[in-house]
Amino acid sequence: MSKEEILKKINDILKDIFDDETLVISMETTAKDIDEWDSLNHITIISTIENEFDVDFTMEEVVNFKNVGDIVDKIVEKS
Secondary structure, X not given: OOHHHXXXXXXXXXXHHXXXXXXXXXXXXXXXXXXXXXXXXXXXXHHHHHHHHOOOOOHHHHHHOOOHHHXXXXXXXXX
């Protein structure tokens, strides 16, 4: 799966979690860019992404994610 395909799937996940069909993310999107992206939603996002892509992130990996691109890169690495 390409980075673009992964990004699109993550965008769809975030649209669902934030209930916002107009949401458009990029590789540079951070939690600070989305008002509703708080610590509780972060857990939901990571868990949903892990389930969708059949990957497991370590706590260290999750803590080191700086933007959506970091998540995409890690999914590519683990796929």
